[in-house]
Amino acid sequence: MFSTNIIRVTSRSSTSKIGPLCRCSSSTATSRSWSVTRYHADLKHSLQLINRPTVPTIYRPSEVLVRVHAASINPLDLSMSRGYGQVLLSLMNVVSSTGIDRITYDRLPLTLGRDFVGEVLTTGQTVTNFKPGQMVWGTVSPFADGGSHADHIVVDESSIWRAPVGVSSVDAASLPYVGLTAWSALVNFGQLTPQTVATKRCLVLGGGGGVGAAAVQLLKHWNAHVVVTCSARSAQWLQSLVAVDKVVDYRQLAEYLQECHQESFDLILDASPPEASSANLQLISSWRQKQLSSRQQPMQKSFPVYLTLTSPLLRNLDSKGIFGGSMATAFQALTDTASGLLDRTSVRWAYYMPNQKALKCLTELVEAGDIKPQTGHVMPFDQALDAYTVADQQVKSVDGKVVLKML
Numbered sequence: 155m156f157s158t159n160i161i162r163v164t165s166r167s168s169t170s171k172i173g174p175l176c177r178c179s180s181s182t183a184t185s186r187s188w189s190v191t192r193y194h195a196d197l198k199h200s201l202q203l204i205n206r207p208t209v210p211t212i213y214r215p216s217e218v219l220v221r222v223h224a225a226s227i228n229p230l231d232l233s234m235s236r237g238y239g240q241v242l243l244s245l246m247n248v249v250s251s252t253g254i255d256r257i258t259y260d261r262l263p264l265t266l267g268r269d270f271v272g273e274v275l276t277t278g279q280t281v282t283n284f285k286p287g288q289m290v291w292g293t294v295s296p297f298a299d300g301g302s303h304a305d306h307i308v309v310d311e312s313s314i315w316r317a318p319v320g321v322s323s324v325d326a327a328s329l330p331y332v333g334l335t336a337w338s339a340l341v342n343f344g345q346l347t348p349q350t351v352a353t354k355r356c357l358v359l360g361g362g363g364g365v366g367a368a369a370v371q372l373l374k375h376w377n378a379h380v381v382v383t384c385s386a387r388s389a390q391w392l393q394s395l396v397a398v399d400k401v402v403d404y405r406q407l408a409e410y411l412q413e414c415h416q417e418s419f420d421l422i423l424d425a426s427p428p429e430a431s432s433a434n435l436q437l438i439s440s441w442r443q444k445q446l447s448s449r450q451q452p453m454q455k456s457f458p459v460y461l462t463l464t465s466p467l468l469r470n471l472d473s474k475g476i477f478g479g480s481m482a483t484a485f486q487a488l489t490d491t492a493s494g495l496l497d498r499t500s501v502r503w504a505y506y507m508p509n510q511k512a513l514k515c516l517t518e519l520v521e522a523g524d525i526k527p528q529t530g531h532v533m534p535f536d537q538a539l540d541a542y543t544v545a546d547q548q549v550k551s552v553d554g555k556v557v558l559k560m561l
Contacts, residue, residue, distance in 0.1 A: 185209045187304035188538040189263035193237035197542050200235045204263060210300060210308045215278035217308050220290060222272040224327035225302040227545040227556045228364065229427075231266040234296070235542075267302030267558075268506075269293045269330035271323040281311045289317040291517075293330045293508060303538060303558060315513040318520040325527035328555035329520065330513065332364035332528070336372055336425075337512040339365070339461050339504035344421050352377040357419045359404070359434050360426030362388025364555055365463060367528055369423055371396045375524045381419075383407050383426075391553045395526045407434070411441040418445075423504075424462040431464035435501070442499050457500040465503040530554020 185206045194200040212219055271291040274284050284290060292314030294302050301307070318326050340346045346354065356373050360366040362384030373380045374396050383404040384392055393401065402410045404426070424434050438460055519525040530553050533541040538558055545556040 183209050183306075185305045186535070187265045187300070188267075188535075189265045189303075190235045191263045193235070193262075195236055197232075197235060197539060197546065201539055201542060202263070203536070203538070209275075209306045212276060212278055212308055214310070215280040216311050217278045218274055218281055218284055218290075218311050218314065219276040220270070220272040220292075220307050220309060220314070221275050221561075222270045222302055222305060222307055223289075223323040223559075223561045224272075225267045225270040225558050225560070226328045226331070227266075227303075227541060227558065228268050228331055229545075230268060230296060230331075231301075231303075232542065232546050234264070234266060265301040265304050267294060267304065267307075268296065269327060269332075270302035270307060271317050271327045272307070272560075275306070278311075284311060284314065284316075289323070290314040291317040291326050291330050292513065293334055293506075295508060296506075303535075305535075305560060312510050313508050313513075315510060315517055318517050321520055321527065323561075324532050324557050324559055325529045326520065327557050328364075328528040328530075329368065329516065329525070331506065332368045332555075333372075333516045333525070334509055334512055335365045335463070335504075335506040336369035337509060337516070338507040339423055339425075339463065340369060340372060340421075341512070342507060343502050343504040344423070344459055344461055346376075346378075346421065348376045354420040355379045355418065356381070357422045358382045359407070359422065359424045360384065360430070361398070361401075362392055362553075363425055363427070364528055366423070366425035367392055367395060368525070369425060370398060371525050372519075374398065375519065383410075388553060395528070404430075408437055411437060419458050422458065422460045424460070424464070428464040431462050435460065435462065438499070459500045459502060461502050461504045463504055465505060528555045529557055531556045532559055533557070535560045 185208065187204050187206070188201055189204050190200050191202045191204075192200055210219065269292065271289065274286050274288045274290055276286060277284055292309055294300070294307065294309060294313070298309075317323070340351075351373065356378050358366050358370050358373070358380060361370050361382030366382070366384070370380055370382055370392065380398050381400045381402065382392065382398050383402045386403055389401045389403075392398070422438060424431055426434060442458075516525060520527070531541070531544055533544070533556065535558050541556050541558055
């Protein structure tokens with residue numbers, strides 16, 4: 155359990171109007187949200203349904219007010235409900251705000267939800283790509299003021315795109331955050347491109363999770379050779395989404411690496427749960443050392459890239475504070491880099507990054523049937539607490555995303 159102190163500096167009047175910043179008509183609608191009221195390991199003690207008498211307000215000319223139709227639950231939502239990342243994410247909230255009126259050192263109550271599908275209700279004056287009544291999908295940065303597990307959400311136009319045609323809102327809602335996280339890992343940190351990936355051999359650890367499954371689908375669409383590890387339960391579900399070249403039971407990763415010591419991978423993406431990441435890196439390091447010592451594998455022109463989605467930064471800051479956490483993370487980065495140099499492996503930490511161009515590409519891929527939704531469980535908005543419980547039980551054995559249906 156975490157204790158919290160609220161320090162807010164607010165200059166906006168609670169009765170302020172949207173005024174000339176948006177094209178809209180006045181509304182008397184109320185808005186509900188599932189929010190964290192205190193950090194706690196037990197979801198029943200952290201989540202609460204909050205009813206607000208008004209909808210969120212547009213303050214910037216580039217913002218859009220969206221009526222949420224569906225939103226998915228991501229592992230990050232579960233972690234944030236227990237206090238994960240509160241130090242850095244609150245700091246980023248301050249840095250990204252324009253004006254002292256947005257400063258919030260403690261963001262409770264904190265509305266969760268990282269992605270959504272919904273209808274545009276109003277737009278800021280400078281918004282030209284979206285109109286009221288249009289269906290859109292998008293993501294919400296972890297350090298944003300509000301999340302998507304609500305009736306309404308205000309987002310910047312750069313974080314949304316038109317929703318895929320021919321796919322239900324519920325199915326589409328399962329993809330934006332995991333899709334953009336996978337895209338960021340492969341393209342921004344892995345430096346792959348759709349044009350060059352066809353010659354690459356890739357190993358995806360944790361392919362049965364949301365990000366892993368999205369990455370596998372992207373890689374196969376780009377014609378890469380892909381080997382995936384996942385649980386036996388997830389293997390059948392994953393293969394219903396995409397035809398991979400080889401599926402390995404994650405419990406037999408060490409045996410597989412032992413058998414393929416003469417093979418090479420250009421990129422290894424570790425999308426497995428955080429508790430497995432350290433052990434995976436040790437296995438890959440041992441495998442690379444054996445390759446180098448045996449000299450049976452031809453020397454690659456460039457180091458293979460090892461990407462992990464488990465950065466120690468947020469946990470270090472939460473446990474050690476900004477200074478101590480930063481120093482511990484820097485030391486870990488140096489350790490990983492030094493180990494990678496010995497193994498001739500480029501070790502990198504990857505994470506979600508907003509990217510409207512990538513979201514546009516995902517829209518087109520979904521419409522073409524090249525990327526399939528990951529919907530596993532659909533539950534009504536008013537049963538979100540039960541939905542979170544289901545999602546929490548699935549973290550180690552995922553067979554699709556849990557999606558909240560608002561409309």
